[in-house]
Amino acid sequence: MPRVFITDGHWRKTLAVVRSLGRRGLEVTVGESSRVATSLFSKYSSRRVVYPSVRRHPEAFLAFLHQELTERTYDLLLPMEEETLLLLARHKDELTPLTRLPIPSYQDIQKVRDKGWLLRYASQQGIPIPQTFWIEERKDLKAVADTMPPPWVIKPRISSGSFGIAYVEREADLPTAYEEVHRRFPYPLIQERIPSAGEAFGCSALLDHGGQVKACFVHRRLRDYPVRGGPSTLRESVRHPQIEELGLRLLRSLQWYGVAMVEFKVDPRDNKPKLMEINPRFWGSLALAIHAGVDFPYLLYKMAMGEEFEPVLDYEVGARCRWLLPGDILHFLT
Secondary structure, eight states, rough: OOOOEEOOOTSSHHOOOOOOOHTTTEEEEEEESSSOOOOGTTTSEEEEOOOOOOTTHHHHHHHHHHHHHHSSSEEEEOOHHHHHHHHHHHHHHTTTTBOOOOOHHHHHHHHOOOOOHHHHHHHHHOOOOEEEEEOOOOOGGGHHHHHHOOOOOEEEESOOTTTOOOOEEEEGHHHHHHHHHHHHHOOOEEOOOOTSSSSSEEEEEOOOOTTOOOEEEEEEEESSSSTOOOOEEEEEEEOOOHHHHHHHHHHTTTOOOOEEEEEEEEEEETTTEEEEEEEOOTTHHHHHHHHOOOOOOHHHHHHTTTOOOOBOOOOTTTTTEOOIIIIIIIHOOO
């Protein structure tokens, strides 16, 4: 029986992967640094392990993982959270003799995590982006209002979800708001704020080493938490050829390998999708793609094992998936 080790059992996306692979008959081992993690209680989890915290004790985690992969044979290792992904990517050469690790290189992940680098690169590739001001020195703040009028969004170059984001409505508030973000996330970006009427989309994809698209899926965000910008709490599968073309073009130009999700928001002023970011790993709304017919975890497993299969590009349109607790509840409360 094929055997897979999956990290970060706390997260919703991890549970989606456990269910996907377990239903296919794979023997799934799930790990987490706490015994209280949703995926550990799944009936599709064949084995459960508690390991040292990736964040607090990375060396101890690596030692545990090396021992686990040495003592038990695993066909595949899947890191689910960004911190784990980065750590394993940095040590990929040590791990690949023990198992398959179908992730991009550490350098590729680091590049797309940096929104400052990514937006410059995407713009050079002809991918629309929001009007953006790159702050190199704090004195550059004086030129922002001359470059673009408020309202603005201040974004950390590296963060996830809505962490560190600040919204500025008035020019007088910009220096204080910028300093607050800058203290935690040095030299964040300042962007125009796309009107809230603009719809948000995600283009999810799986690419092989040759740049061939093995799977693609597009969804529209219907609700978020936090409501001014955060993870989606309700989303729907859609067809959007323009979003698909832009997302795949960007990933191909990066020579991406594995899974990723490219996020866009449509600017209602010119009806153009503008790039927000790339998630270089499995994403929170993964369950929707699986339910709609694009089983990314199983397809990634097949690709990593060297199996040939036709690209999966068709799926059910109009399927919906909700993150009820606590996501959608908090959305309505706020």
